[in-house]
Amino acid sequence: MGNIQSALDAGIAVTIRLNMDARNAGDLLRLLDDVKARFEGCDNLDIYIALLHEFEGKIHRHETDQQAEEAYGLLRDKAEAMGMLRRKPLPDGIAINSCMADNDACETILPDGRVGRCEHFSEAMVTGDIWNDARDTAVETNWRKPLSVPECEDCALYPQCRKLSLCEWNRDGCDRLDRSIKINDLKRKMLEAYHVYKKES
Ligand code: SF4
CATH class of the missing domain: 3.40.50 (Rossmann fold)
Known part of the structure; x- marks a missing residue:
């Protein structure tokens, strides 16, 4: 405090x-x-x-x-x-990345100079090191793969959703509870935006 x-x-x-x-x-x-x-x-x-x-x-x-x-x-x-x-305001565009793991502007640097994309996989998915520009592009490409599950077909969060298939949080697919909370938050934001619009018009 x-x-x-x-x-x-x-x-x-x-x-x-x-x-x-x-x-x-x-x-x-x-x-x-x-x-x-x-x-x-x-x-x-x-x-x-x-x-x-x-x-x-x-x-x-x-x-x-x-x-x-x-x-x-x-x-x-x-x-x-x-x-x-x-x-957070309603999104006004399509998200192009989820977090540092699929963001080409980010790298996780380990104390010994190796680099990777996610701190949770600092040992398992090293992509290179700070002394060379070469990177394991196969690993980097894998990090960019979005999670795709049958529920995406009619999900209110698609296409804004950028859950990554490699992410440990999504190991068991798309968590129903997480999805439900995010959809409720989206509804609240839409309602708020509507009320602001009504007030200003
Ligand atoms: S929240 Fe889940 S179901 Fe919805 S688009 Fe994202 S991955 Fe698909």
Whole structure:
């Protein structure tokens, strides 16, 4: 909290990411009370909530997707009522990359000079090193392959979606819960954009 305050005092915009799973959802609600008490009224601080995926067995999933969506909704609504929920506008174009793994402007550099595309695959998918320009283009091409599952056929997130097939988060395909949360967020953004349009017209 002190570090956040220092950054804000120095004019640096701060985004707080709340990583949520079944075990800490209640704690995060209480944390929002502390954030509100300390930072209410700050206009260069915002919050977003990330519902964590299963990752190497370290995440405690809710027993049902419905419980997870409800817990996510409680946090989101509370942050929104505080006026601190991060608002990304509706996309106005087609995304051309997902993250650093499929972005040709990015590389992950290991302490020994080897390079790759994703920090989660720093040993397994090295593409070259900092002393040579040569790269393993086959690996780089594989990183750019989008996830493609039967649900894409009528998914509201297509074609904006840029999930990568190699990404560990998508190991079991397209997570239904993640998709549902993103579709709900998209609907909310569309409604908000409509209300703004009505107000201004
Ligand atoms: S969210 Fe899933 S189903 Fe929808 S377009 Fe992306 S990969 Fe396909």
